[in-house]
Amino acid sequence: MDGTTLGTLGDRELDVMAVLWEIGSGTVGEVREQLSAKLAYTTVLTILRNLEVKEFVTHEEEGRAHRYFPRVQQRSARRSAITRLLDSLFEGSPEELLAHLVDEKSVGADELQRLAKRIKEKGKKGRGAQ
Numbered sequence: 001m002d003g004t005t006l007g008t009l010g011d012r013e014l015d016v017m018a019v020l021w022e023i024g025s026g027t028v029g030e031v032r033e034q035l036s037a038k039l040a041y042t043t044v045l046t047i048l049r050n051l052e053v054k055e056f057v058t059h060e061e062e063g064r065a066h067r068y069f070p071r072v073q074q075r076s077a078r079r080s081a082i083t084r085l086l087d088s089l090f091e092g093s094p095e096e097l098l099a100h101l102v103d104e105k106s107v108g109a110d111e112l113q114r115l116a117k118r119i120k121e122k123g124k125k126g127r128g129a130q
Helices: 011-023 028-034 041-053 074-089 092-103 109-128
Strands: 057-060 067-068
Touching: 011 028, 011 041, 011 067, 011 074, 028 041, 028 067, 041 057, 067 074, 074 092
Parallel strands: none
Antiparallel strands: 057 067
């Protein structure tokens, strides 16, 4: 599945996906046990069914239960969510997002230095590939 076609995930759906990404697959009961919020079995089942409709998960029958598997990688979902965030709140500008994080003191000086180093290293790799 292409990350650009991903639908929007709600908070509970993200929680369930995070569990599936961590454990690889799970039944409703297994996913429910791993969630930090205590949700009813039927609630977790409904979330998994909604995720299946949105094509984020698929399932296989396992006896009387269904085992759910993520259809999208966490990286693709993250990329899609960040793109939506950038487009809707920051006019598509990663620089505006970073400036906001710096202005709100969400990113400190040490983190900025690490980011600068990472950007510099990525630039070196890009030039070396040409």
